[in-house]
Each structure stands twice: as structure tokens, then as C-alpha cells.
Amino acid sequence: xxxxxxxxxxxxxxxxxxxxxxxxxxxxxxxxxxxxxxxxxxxxxxxxxxxxxxxxxxxxxxxxxxxxxxxxxxxxxxxxxxxxxxxxxxxxxxxxxxxxxxxxxxxxxxxxxxxxxxxxxxxxxxxxxxxxxxxxxxxxxxxxxxxxxxxxxxxxxxxxxxxxxxxxxxxxxxxxxxxxxxxxxxxxxxxxxxxxxxxxxxxxxxxxxxxxxxxxxxxxxxxxxxxxxxxxxxxxxxxxxxxxxxxxxxxxxxxxxxxxxxxxxxxxxxxxxxxxxxxxxxxxxxxxxxxxxxxxxxxxxxxxxxxxxxxxxxxxxxxxxxxxxxxxxxxxxxxxxxxxxxxxxxxxxxxxxxxxxxxxxxxxxxxxxxxxxxxxxxxxxxxxxxxxxxxxxxxxxxxxxxxxxxxxxxxxxxxxxxxxxxxxxxxxxxxxxxxxxxxxxxxxxxxxxxxxxxxxxxxxxxxxxxxxxxxxxxxxxxxxxxxxxxxxxxxxxxxxxxxxxxxxxxxxxxx
Amino acid sequence: xxxxxxxxxxxxxxxxxxxxxxxxxxxxxxxxxxxxxxxxxxxxxxxxxxxxxxxxxxxxxxxxxxxxxxxxxxxxxxxxxxxxxxxxxxxxxxxxxxxxxxxxxxxxxxxxxxxxxxxxxxxxxxxxxxxxxxxxxxxxxxxxxxxxxxxxxxxxxxxxxxxxxxxxxxxxxxxxxxxxxxxxxxxxxxxxxxxxxxxxxxxxxxxxxxxxxxxxxxxxxxxxxxxxxxxxxxxxxxxxxxxxxxxxxxxxxxxxxxxxxxxxxxxxxxxxxxxxxxxxxxxxxxxxxxxxxxxxxxxxxxxxxxxxxx
Amino acid sequence: xxxxxxxxxxxxxxxxxxxxxxxxxxxxxxxxxxxxxxxxxxxxxxxxxxxxxxxxxxxxxxxxxxxxxxxxxxxxxxxxxxxxxxxxxxxxxxxxxxxxxxxxxxxxxxxxxxxxxxxx
Numbered sequence: 001x002x003x004x005x006x007x008x009x010x011x012x013x014x015x016x017x018x019x020x021x022x023x024x025x026x027x028x029x030x031x032x033x034x035x036x037x038x039x040x041x042x043x044x045x046x047x048x049x050x051x052x053x054x055x056x057x058x059x060x061x062x063x064x065x066x067x068x069x070x071x072x073x074x075x076x077x078x079x080x081x082x083x084x085x086x087x088x089x090x091x092x093x094x095x096x097x098x099x100x101x102x103x104x105x106x107x108x109x110x111x112x113x114x115x116x117x118x119x120x121x122x123x124x125x126x127x128x129x130x131x132x133x134x135x136x137x138x139x140x141x142x143x144x145x146x147x148x149x150x151x152x153x154x155x156x157x158x159x160x161x162x163x164x165x166x167x168x169x170x171x172x173x174x175x176x177x178x179x180x181x182x183x184x185x186x187x188x189x190x191x192x193x194x195x196x197x198x199x200x201x202x203x204x205x206x207x208x209x210x211x212x213x214x215x216x217x218x219x220x221x222x223x224x225x226x227x228x229x230x231x232x233x234x235x236x237x238x239x240x241x242x243x244x245x246x247x248x249x250x251x252x253x254x255x256x257x258x259x260x261x262x263x264x265x266x267x268x269x270x271x272x273x274x275x276x277x278x279x280x281x282x283x284x285x286x287x288x289x290x291x292x293x294x295x296x297x298x299x300x301x302x303x304x305x306x307x308x309x310x311x312x313x314x315x316x317x318x319x320x321x322x323x324x325x326x327x328x329x330x331x332x333x334x335x336x337x338x339x340x341x342x343x344x345x346x347x348x349x350x351x352x353x354x355x356x357x358x359x360x361x362x363x364x365x366x367x368x369x370x371x372x373x374x375x376x377x378x379x380x381x382x383x384x385x386x387x388x389x390x391x392x393x394x395x396x397x398x399x400x401x402x403x404x405x406x407x408x409x410x411x412x413x414x415x416x417x418x419x420x421x422x423x424x425x426x427x428x429x430x431x432x433x434x435x436x437x438x439x440x441x442x443x444x445x446x447x448x449x450x451x452x453x454x455x456x457x458x459x460x461x462x463x464x465x466x467x468x469x470x471x472x473x474x475x476x477x478x479x480x481x482x483x484x485x486x487x488x489x490x491x492x493x494x495x496x497x498x499x500x501x502x503x504x505x506x507x508x509x510x511x
Numbered sequence: 512x513x514x515x516x517x518x519x520x521x522x523x524x525x526x527x528x529x530x531x532x533x534x535x536x537x538x539x540x541x542x543x544x545x546x547x548x549x550x551x552x553x554x555x556x557x558x559x560x561x562x563x564x565x566x567x568x569x570x571x572x573x574x575x576x577x578x579x580x581x582x583x584x585x586x587x588x589x590x591x592x593x594x595x596x597x598x599x600x601x602x603x604x605x606x607x608x609x610x611x612x613x614x615x616x617x618x619x620x621x622x623x624x625x626x627x628x629x630x631x632x633x634x635x636x637x638x639x640x641x642x643x644x645x646x647x648x649x650x651x652x653x654x655x656x657x658x659x660x661x662x663x664x665x666x667x668x669x670x671x672x673x674x675x676x677x678x679x680x681x682x683x684x685x686x687x688x689x690x691x692x693x694x695x696x697x698x699x700x701x702x703x704x705x706x707x708x709x710x711x712x713x714x715x716x717x718x719x720x721x722x723x724x725x726x727x728x729x730x731x732x733x734x735x736x737x738x739x740x741x742x743x744x745x746x747x748x749x750x751x752x753x754x755x756x757x758x759x760x761x762x763x764x765x766x767x768x769x770x771x772x773x774x775x776x777x778x779x780x781x782x783x784x785x786x787x788x789x790x791x792x793x794x795x796x797x798x799x800x801x802x803x804x805x806x807x808x809x810x811x812x813x814x815x816x817x818x819x820x821x
Numbered sequence: 822x823x824x825x826x827x828x829x830x831x832x833x834x835x836x837x838x839x840x841x842x843x844x845x846x847x848x849x850x851x852x853x854x855x856x857x858x859x860x861x862x863x864x865x866x867x868x869x870x871x872x873x874x875x876x877x878x879x880x881x882x883x884x885x886x887x888x889x890x891x892x893x894x895x896x897x898x899x900x901x902x903x904x905x906x907x908x909x910x911x912x913x914x915x916x917x918x919x920x921x922x923x924x925x926x927x928x929x930x931x932x933x934x935x936x937x938x939x940x941x
Contacts, residue, residue, distance in 0.1 A: 015776060015782070018773075018776070018782045021771065021784075022773070025660075025661075025664050025769065026665060026769065027763075028666070028667050028668070029664075029762040029765055029766050029769070030762075032667060032671075032758050032762050033755075033758050033759055033762055035753070035758065070781075070782065071781060072656065072657045072782055072783050073653060073654065073656050073657070073775070073783040073784045073785075074775075074779060074780055074781035074784040075637070075653070075654050075781070078630060078633070079630060079633045079634065079637055079654050079890075080654050080655070081654075081655055081657050081658065118683075118753070119682065119683075119753060120679065120682060121674070121675060121677055121679050121681075121682040122675075122679070122935065124671070124674075125671055125672075125674065125675035128667070128668060128671045129668055129671060129672070129675075132647055132667070132668035132671075135664065139661065145658075147655075147658060147897075148655075148657060148658055148661070148896055150898075151658055151661045151662050151665060151897070151901070152661070154665050154901050154904075154905070155661065155664070155668065157667050157905075158665060158668045158669040158904065158905070158908060159668040159672075161672065161675075161908065161912075162668070162671065162672030162673075162675045162908070165675070165676065166675060168675075168676070168678070168679075168915075168919075169919075169920045170916060170921045172918060173676075173912055173915055173916040173919065173921065174916060174921060174925060176648075177849060177909070177912045177913060177916065177925065178925055180853055180905075180908065180909055180912065181843070181849075181856070181909070181925075184856050184905050184909070185843060185856065185859075187905075188856065188859050188860050188863055191861045191864070191898065192616075192836065194865075195866050195870060195891070196619060196893060197864060198628075198629070198867075198870060198890075199624075199628075199866070199870040199873075200624060201621065201625050201628055201631075202627075202629055202630055202874065203628075219549060219620055220622065220624070221618065221625065222619045222622060225615060225616070225619050229649055266545025267728060311866050375898050379537070489896055513856055515824060518824075519824030519827055519828070520824075520827060522828075523827050523828060523830075523831040526831055526835070527831060527834055527835070527838075530834075530835050530838045530839075530858055531838065531854075533842070533854050533858060534838055534839075534841065534842040534846070534851070534854075534855060534858070539848065539850050539851070542850075542851060542854055543850075543854070546854055548855065549861075550861075553861055553865070556828055556831075556865065556868070557868060559824060559827065559828070560868040560869065560871070560872045560887065561872060561875065561886040561887050562868055562871060562872070562887055562892045562895070564870065564892060564893075564896060565864075565892050565895050565896060568895075568899050568900075569864075569899065572899050572900065572903050573857075573861065573899055573902075573903075576903060577857065577902075577903055580903075580906060580907060580910055581850070581853070581854065581906070581910065583910075584850055584853075584910045584913065584914060585850065587917065588848075588850055588914075588917060588923045589939075591925065592846070592847070592848035592850070592851050593847050593848045593922065593923055593926070594847060595847040595924065595926040596845055596846060596847035596926060597844075597845055601845075602845050605841055605844050605845055606841055606845075608839045608840075609837040609838070609841040609844075610837060612836065612840060613833050613834050613836060613837025613838070614833075614837075614904045616833035616836055616837070616866075617830050617833040617834070618836075619830075619833075620826065620829035620830055620833055620866070620869070621826070621829075623829075623870070623873065627870065627873035627874045628874060629873075629874025629888045630874070630889075630890045631874055631875055631887070631888040631889065634888075634889050634890065643872075646889035647889045647892050647893050647896070649889070650889050650890055650892075650893040651893045651896065651897070654890075655890070655893060655894075658893075658894070659897065660898055662897045662900060662901060665901060665904065666900070666904055669904035669905075669907065669908055672907075672908050672911075673847070673907060673908060673911040676911050676912065676915040685837040688914070713829075713878060726896070727901055728896050728897075728899075729896075740858055772935050778892070805900070807901055809900075809903065812903070812904060812907035813907065815911055815914070816911060816915065818919075819887065
């Protein structure tokens with residue numbers, strides 16, 4: 001049924017996983033040598049290949065109906081390091097490749113090198129760091145070894161932090177420094193947890209550890225300490241309330257192309273590892289109070305982020321605070337997982353991953369749109385947006401559609417995600433999670449209405465623009481936002497991708 | 512042998528004392544000097560833990576290069592650490608929290624399983640195919656080659672991140688954090704006498720690392736330290752950030768590593784696998800080129816963003 | 822108590838000490854030092870676990886006593902920690918060069934003025 005070349009690609013099996021792992025790494029190595037004017041184009045070409053590779057991995061996982069495995073160097077765990085692509089990995093690979101490619105196209109103008117110039121600081125830095133973020137994300141998606149994942153986290157941190165300070169102003173340097181300190185604390189706590197796992201079971205392989213943990217009774221105290229340390233460390237990197245202080249100035253201060261990647265993808269990388277720890281490594285945690293606490297923090301983030309977004313004077317800060325709130329939704333999967341299992345309903349992770357993808361697309365689109373508005377007006381005060389909807393209709397439409405996707409209107413990905421999460425909440429009698437999602441949706445609508453009130457006012461008198469955005473940049477923002485809005489129309493077979501490789505929550509729980 | 516417990520206890524106390532000093536010292540400079548001493552003492556602890564490879568890395572990198580980096584920073588900052596910070600109440604709260612964390616960790620350390628799980632036998636069993644005799648090198652270059660590769664790759668965005676802090680117009684200039692110290696004849700003398708020995712030590716570490724303690728990271732750190740010394744004495748200039756040869760050298764190591772790794776898919780059946788019989792020469796080749804690249808990266812990380820000379 | 826366990830407790834104490842410094846010290850340079858303290862405490866735990874898991878190789882006459890896997894991981898970790906410190910120091914020095922202070926105190930996250938918005 002499928003064409004021959006596709007069959008050939010799928011027959012590669014585990015070898016296929018080396019491609020997404022090494023493409024961005026190759027880009028980093030070649031990019032440093034090439035530098036200069038060719039870098040932007042070469043990076044873009046790699047990103048196109050990267051999307052193809054991600055699609056191939058997803059297709060192979062779907063076709064096999066089971067995770068793909070690979071033993072690096074031919075050494076099997078626990079001695080060697082393994083790669084695995086399950087449904088979750090495929091989703092992260094895909095969304096990373098998509099957003100990175102979109103941002104790569106968008107950034108050709110702001111981070112290209114003018115003819116006649118050999119190389120500029122911001123251009124070399126931007127493309128190399130973008131490749132670094134992408135390399136980190138792909139390794140996070142495929143890694144099966146807690147230490148390899150640590151190196152991946154550092155790859156993400158070392159690439160993401162300098163992106164924040166790319167424009168070199170003192171405010172953004174401060175934001176980057178604060179981000180770095182939070183991220184480093186997160187890394188070191190994660191590493192501390194990893195060593196405790198090793199000290200207890202003599203392996204760092206997630207699957208081997210999970211088997212050993214399942215057989216351990218009682219659970220050694222070292223493991224609870226390890227899981228708590230790693231979770232707290234990763235929360236600091238994900239900026240979950242109350243460890244969120246670094247995020248708004250960092251994401252709002254970065255250049256728009258960087259903000260889009262930071263908000264859409266980088267914070268999701270650390271969230272993804274929390275999911276790996278809680279769902280794959282120690283699923284018994286999901287039935288504990290700790291899962292309820294994570295959910296409660298998520299609710300706090302939804303309310304706090306939403307309320308503060310409402311109070312922001314600047315558009316980019318509003319979008320950044322909205323990220324805080326949207327990250328909160330992701331953490332509802334932890335308390336809802338057990339409820340979902342008990343109710344026999346669909347895997348709640350499907351809802352969570354859908355929310356992750358939906359927010360990534362919507363937020364990337366919104367940050368790119370907000371950046372175009374800020375560049376055109378020379379500032380981004382919300383009260384000074386009057387008439388912008390007439391001057392830059394496509395950009396404002398992109399921002400608006402991204403916003404609608406966040407609110408969760410049908411058929412957006414967020415709508416579907418929330419309905420997938422609402423089911424288990426209601427079935428488990430835990431109506432408060434559903435209530436929090438509804439209140440969060442209202443807050444989102446409120447801060448968007450505030451933006452539109454200003455953007456649509458003064459329709460008769462459009463402002464004079466300092467410079468017009470490139471049409472292709474507007475269209476990229478629009479495409480991302482539309483993607484988020486139409487995500488809910490995905491065929492159900494594709495939604496099933498997430499569940500490939502899931503084993504379900506153990507309802508036995510901790511003694 | 513009977514002295515050992517006393518030595519260990521003394522070392523542990525010394526390290527804790529130095530740790531307290533690093534946190535509590537008033538001046539930045541005093542704290543940094545404390546940190547360098549602390550690094551050297553830690554290297555001794557690593558010897559006591561019979562991890563000579565780590566001891567060398569700790570001394571060269573943890574105490575040496577990190578120390579130089581922090582000293583340079585302290586010299587550019589106000590001597591006194593800035594005041595402020597959380598109020599007394601909050602400090603007490605944080606202190607309680609930190610004591611709690613330390614106590615919990617201590618409890619975990621005491622509760623670690625006996626006999627301890629270990630991959631040592633598995634490494635020993637699987638060392639012969641790699642051809643090397645130093646098990647740490649075997650783990651780094653064969654069993655867990657991906658970590659070593661990625662870890663070298665991680666240094667690239669880190670270096671770009673440092674370079675990105677330059678002023679736009681300074682792009683293409685030389686790194687500016689290692690300004691030569693004027694009129695320091697003793698430093699000049701040191702920089703003339705020490706490097707030949709240092710380079711010898713570094714090369715020996717890499718060469719011996721296949722079979723004895725040592726290896727590319729230790730060797731690279733020593734080579735980088737020698738280079739930094741020569742630069743600080745004003746005897747050599749750093750390359751400009753746009754220097755082609757430097758850029759090629761930076762990526763040479765990881766590029767060769769990736770190429771050999773990819774070739775492994777066809778020659779040995781897996782990415783990063785080494786074909787039987789060729790494992791040792793390939794590992795030595797990777798070690799040599801990685802040493803060059805890593806030494807350059809470490810030195811350049813220390814040398815800071817490019818800066819126009821006044 | 823064996824020396825190995827002693828160093829393990831020492832590592833635990835260093836983590837707590839560094840954590841306090843990282844949270845409470847107003848100076849960024851000192852926060853960076855504190856981060857390195859936590860890191861060395863964690864590495865020490867690696868070393869303790871390596872030492873506890875040793876023996877087999879020594880018996881095989883390999884000349885190394887201890888589990889080489891955690892030892893190898895520490896070497897990787899030390900290089901990464903150095904890179905982290907280098908980025909942090911470079912950021913701090915650039916901030917001070919631009920007239921900023923060597924502390925993150927009193928920097929309300931929402932105080933930043935509007936960006937020039939010269940690029941999109």
C-alpha cells in the first residue's frame with residue numbers, strides 16, 4: 001500500500017533514530033566551520049530534513065504499533081546506552097521539528113547576513129543556538145538513559161540561556177543570568193537524583209530501572225528522594241509556579257524568534273522528562289498525594305499566570321505570562337492519570353500531549369506575531385496598539401487565532417485536550433480540576449479581549465508603521481496559529497500515536 | 512594503613528570548613544581562593560576514593576581552570592560581595608530547609624543497599640573488545656560513547672553563548688577576558704618554563720589514558736591551562752573568533768568521532784560501534800583529536816567574548 | 822564508619838551548604854560558587870557510589886578499584902560544570918560592564934522598560 005521508498009525507510013527500524021539524533025549535531029559542527037552567510041540557509045535545509053526524519057520516525061512507530069529501540073555502539077543496557085522512540089518521543093520530535101522549521105524560515109530576515117558582510121555576531125549565535133536547542137530536544141525525546149538525558153538538558157540550557165540575552169541589553173542579560181541560575185540548580189538536582197537511582201539499582205536505563213522498581217517492596221527511601229529531587233529540579237526548568245520567576249522577563253526579553261522557541265519548546269523539554277519519570281520510571285507515584293500537589297501547583301499557575309497576564313502593560317510580557325498559565329494545564333495530567341485509569345477512559349496523556357502541541361504551535365505563532373507588531377510600532381505597549389488591526393491585519397489575525405486556540409474553542413487542539421482531561425476529572429469525582437480549566441479559559445479570554453479592545457480601537461486611524469513586516473513572516477505566524485486552531489480535526493488514529501508504548505498506571509500505589 | 516581513618520576524617524572536616532568559608536567569606540577574592548584550595552583538597556579525596564582519573568580532572572579542571580576563571584571574575588567585580596538578600600527570618604527558613612535536605616541525603620547515603628550494585632564486573636568483562644586497559648576510558652569511549660560525544664558537542668553552544676556576549680562591532684576581534692598582565696616578570700618566566708613540561712604531561716595523559724589513569728579530558732585541561740598561562744604572560748595571542756583554522760580545530764574532534772560512529776553502522780552493526788580488531792587504534796585516534804578540540808574549547812571558554820583592544 | 826561513608830555524608834552536607842548559598846547569597850559570583858559547591862557534593866556522591874561498587878576490577882588486576890561507570894560520569898559532569906560556570910561568569914561580567922550590578926536583588930521581573938523593538 002505504501003510506496004516502496006517508504007517501506008525502505010521504515011525497514012531501517014532503530015537505525016532511523018540516529019538521524020534525528022545526529023542531524024542537529026551535524027548542523028552544530030558544520031555550522032561553526034561554515035559560519036557567515038551560508039549558515040542561515042544550511043540550517044534551514046537541515047531543518048527541512050529534520051521534519052522529514054521526524055515524520056519517518058512517527059510513521060515507523062505508528063506502523064509497528066510498538067516503540068522502536070536502538071542500542072548505541074551495539075552495547076546493551078545497563079552497560080550501554082539505549083535510544084527509544086515511543087509515541088511520546090514521536091510527538092516531541094514532530095512538534096520540535098515543526099516549530100524549529102517555522103522559526104527557521106521566519107528568522108531568515110532578522111538573522112540573515114546582508115550581502116557583503118562576512119559574518120555577524122547575532123546571526124552566528126542565533127543559528128548555532130537554535131540548532132543546539134533542537135539537538136537537546138531530540139535527545140530528550142529519544143534518550144533512555146538518565147545521564148544521557150542530563151547531557152541533553154544541559155544542551156538545552158546552554159543553548160536557551162544565551163538566546164535570551166541575544167540583543168545584549170542589560171535587562172536581558174539580567175533575565176538570562178536569572179534563568180541560568182534556576183536552570184543550573186535544576187540540572188544539579190536532576191543529576192543528584194540520577195546518582196541515587198544508580199546507587200540503588202546499578203543502572204541508569206529507564207526501562208531496567210522501572211522493572212527493578214516494580215519489584216522493590218518496600219520502595220527504598222533513596223528512590224523517593226531521587227524522584228523528588230529530579231522533579232523539583234525539572235520544575236525549576238519548566239517554570240511551574242512557584243518556580244516561575246525567571247520566565248516572564250526571559251521569554252519577553254528575547255528576540256521574537258527566540259521567544260517562540262523558548263516558550264513553545266524549551267520548557268516542554270523538561271516537562272517531558274517529568275512525564276518520563278512519573279509515567280515510565282515510577283508510575284506508582286501517580287496515585288500518591290504528590291500527584292495531587294503537582295496538579296494543585298498547575299492550578300495555581302493557571303490562575304496566577306492568567307491574572308498577571310491580565311495586568312501586563314506590554315504585549316510580549318502578556319504572552320510570556322500566558323505561557324506560565326498554559327504550562328499549568330500540562331500538570332493536570334498527573335492527578336488525572338489515576339482517575340482516568342480507574343474510569344477506564346482514554347489515556348490522559350493523550351490530552352496532555354495534545355495540550356503541549358497545541359500550546360507550542362499557538363504560542364510560537366503569538367510570539368512571532370507580537371514580535372512583528374513590536375518591530376513595526378517600535379514598542380509593544382498594549383494601550384498603544386490602536387488601529388494595528390487595520391495596519392497589520394494578517395499579523396493581528398495570527399495573534400487572535402493563536403489566542404482562540406489557547407482559550408480552547410472548537411476545533412482547537414486545546415479544546416480536544418481539555419475534553420480529554422475533563423472526562424476523567426468528572427468520572428473520578430474530581431470536578432475541581434475541570435473548574436480550574438474553565439476559569440483558566442475565562443482568564444485567557446479576558447486578557448485576549450483586552451488586547452483586541454486596544455488593537456481594534458482607532459480603526460479609522462491606523463498608526464504609521466516604522467517598518468512593514470515581511471509578508472512571509474506574517475504568514476508563518478498565521479500558519480502556526482491556524483495549526484493550533486485546527487489541531488482538533490486530527491484523525492483519531494493519529495491521536496492513538498501517543499498511546500504507543502504506554503503500559504498504564506499501576507493502581508496499587510505506594511504502601 | 513592505620514592512619515587512613517584519621518586522614519579521611521581530617522580531609523572531610525577540611526572540605527566542610529572550606530565549603531563554609533566559600534559561603535561565608537566577606538570578600539569575593541577570599542571566597543575564590545578558598546574555592547581553589549577546596550578543589551585541590553577534593554582531588555585528594557578522589558585519590559582516597561581510588562578514582563585517580565577523576566582526581567586529575569578535578570585538579571586540572573575543577574580547581575585549576577575554574578579557579579582561574581573565577582579569579583578573573585573577582586578581579587573585575589567590587590571587592591566586597593553586594594549586601595542585601597533575603598531578611599533574617601527568611602534566611603533561617605532557608606537554612607532549616609537546607610539542613611533538612613542535607614540530613615535527608617545523609618540518611619539516604621546511610622541507607623544505600625549492601626552489597627552495593629555495580630557495573631564494574633560487566634565493564635571488566637566487556638573491556639577486552641575495546642582493546643584499552645583503563646576501564647574509565649573504555650566506558651567513556653566505547654560503552655557510553657554517546658555521552659562523551661554529546662558532552663563535547665555541548666561545549667559548542669556554551670562557547671557560542673560566551674562569544675554572543677560581545678558587542679556587535681567587536682565581532683571578529685580576539686577574546687578579551689585574558690588580558691596579558693603587564694610587568695610581571697615572574698609570570699613570564701613561569702610561562703616560558705612551564706609549558707614544555709605541561710604539554711609533555713598533557714600529551715602523556717592522553718597517550719597513557721588508554722591503559723592507565725588519564726585521558727583526553729585531563730590532558731585537554733592541562734594543555735588548556737598551559738595555553739592560558741602563555742597568553743596571560745603576553746607571549747602569545749589568542750585567535751580571532753572568526754579564525755578559520757581555530758574553527759576547524761574546534762570541530763575536528765567531534766566531527767571525527769561522529770564520522771567513525773556513523774561508519775560503525777556499516778562496519779560494526781551500530782552507530783558508535785567500533786569494528787573488531789580496530790577498536791583500540793580508533794579509540795586512540797578519537798582521544799587525540801578530541802583532546803585538541805576540547806583543549807581549545809576549554810581555553811576559549813576561559814578567554815571570554817571577543818573584545819576590541821583599546 | 823568507613824572513610825567512604827564519611828565522604829558520602831560530606832557530599833550530602835556540601836549539597837545543603839551550597840543550596841543555602843545559592844538561595845541566600847545576594848552576589849551573583851557567590852551564587853556561582855555555591856552552584857559549584859552543590860555540584861561537587863553531587864560528584865562526591867558519585868565517587869562514593871563508585872567506590873562502594875568497586876572491588877571486582879581490582880580483583881581482575883585492572884589497577885582501578887571502583888565502579889568505572891560513575892567515575893566516567895563524573896569526568897563528563899566536571900567538564901559540563903566548567904562550561905556552565907564559564908557562561909555564568911561571562912554573563913555576569915558583561916552585565917557589570919554595561920553598568921549593571923553584580924546582584925540580581927531588587928530586580929522586579931516586571932520593571933524592564935519597553936524594548937527598542939528594532940528587530941522582528
